[in-house]
Amino acid sequence: MTTKTLYNKTGRYICGASMPAETRQIQTWLSCTKHNKAFVPEDEKAKVESLILDQVKAQTAYPLFYPKAEEPWWQKITAMF
Amino acid sequence: MSRNFTPDKILIDQLLLNDTEAFEELYHRHCYPLYNYCNEKLNSPADARAIVRDIFIGLWEKRQTLPVDFSVSLHLYQEVRKAVVLCVNQKLEENKDLLSIQTQIIPGFAVVNLQQAKQPVRKSSSEIQYINSLTPGRVHKNHWWNYNPTGITTKVIKHMLQRAFNLL
Numbered sequence: 001m002t003t004k005t006l007y008n009k010t011g012r013y014i015c016g017a018s019m020p021a022e023t024r025q026i027q028t029w030l031s032c033t034k035h036n037k038a039f040v041p042e043d044e045k046a047k048v049e050s051l052i053l054d055q056v057k058a059q060t061a062y063p064l065f066y067p068k069a070e071e072p073w074w075q076k077i078t079a080m081f
Numbered sequence: 082m083s084r085n086f087t088p089d090k091i092l093i094d095q096l097l098l099n100d101t102e103a104f105e106e107l108y109h110r111h112c113y114p115l116y117n118y119c120n121e122k123l124n125s126p127a128d129a130r131a132i133v134r135d136i137f138i139g140l141w142e143k144r145q146t147l148p149v150d151f152s153v154s155l156h157l158y159q160e161v162r163k164a165v166v167l168c169v170n171q172k173l174e175e176n177k178d179l180l181s182i183q184t185q186i187i188p189g190f191a192v193v194n195l196q197q198a199k200q201p202v203r204k205s206s207s208e209i210q211y212i213n214s215l216t217p218g219r220v221h222k223n224h225w226w227n228y229n230p231t232g233i234t235t236k237v238i239k240h241m242l243q244r245a246f247n248l249l
Contacts, residue, residue, distance in 0.1 A: 001187050007173035010166050029189055030162045032198035034121060048130070049112050053105070055134045060141050062101065 089153045096144040104144075107153060108137055115161050122165045124185045125178065132164040 012018035013026050056062060071079075085106060095103035112133060119129035136157060169186060172178050188194060 001190055003173055003179055003182055003187070006182070006187060006190070007170065010170040010173070013166055014170055025190060025195065026166060027162075028195045028198045030122070030165065032189065032195060033118065034197075045113050048116055049109060052112060052116070052130055052134050052137070053108060055130070056108075056137050056141065059134070059138055062104075062141060 093147060093151055093153060096141075096147070099144075104141060107140075111153070111157050112137070115157060118161060119165060119168075122186075122189075123168060124181055128168055132161065132168060136160045136164065 009018065009022050009026065013023060018026070087103075087106065089107065089110075092100075092103040092107050096107075115136065116129050116133050119132045120126055123129060139160070140153075140156070169182070172182060
């Protein structure tokens with residue numbers, strides 16, 4: 001398959017105009033996941049997560065709600081019961 | 082890493098109240114698997130990060146209009162698949178990373194490679210041992226449905242039912 005063919009195929013798939021065989025091929029490719037056994041350390045995972053979360057915070061109004069307002073003392077006590 | 086055991090549905094309900102903690106919990110649950118999937122498909126950590134970022138931005142911005150029976154995992158699954166195809170298409174349109182597409186993405190569309198998706202997932206013996214070590218009851222068939230402290234068997238129940246019918 002050439003890059004041009006792939007471009008046409010994905011273009012048709014995005015527009016919803018692809019043939020059933022093409023749809024099946026792309027969906028199978030999307031479902032085909034290698035079982036990656038490579039061990040990724042937790043700190044590396046956390047680094048990636050925090051990097052993306054910072055970008056999410058930067059691009060939304062998310063920081064306006066952050067940190068969450070502290071609950072009043074009477075709500076804390078009622079939550080105990 | 083997940084920090085609590087609150088179900089996704091409850092966290093989604095909390096999102097309506099602009100609860101950032103609920104959002105972060107959902108984010109930490111699903112972020113890395115999504116990133117890993119995108120990275121595996123596109124062989125580009127930068128693209129993978131951009132896709133995951135856009136998906137979570139979309140989730141946060143649509144939080145007020147999410148349907149009642151909304152499933153986060155299904156939504157993320159659909160969104161990530163759509164985004165991966167869009168990203169490949171965009172790269173081809175801009176003639177970007179053509180070499181990596183030719184060498185790493187296009188071979189994935191070969192029939193031999195696609196057949197892997199149809200094969201059942203087989204766990205290695207070490208994985209099976211690990212699962213059994215987590216749930217020791219699995220090995221000895223000590224399941225809850227085998228728990229029978231009274232000792233009543235199906236044969237006894239059948240006999241008792243038969244007697245009851247006879248009395249009627």
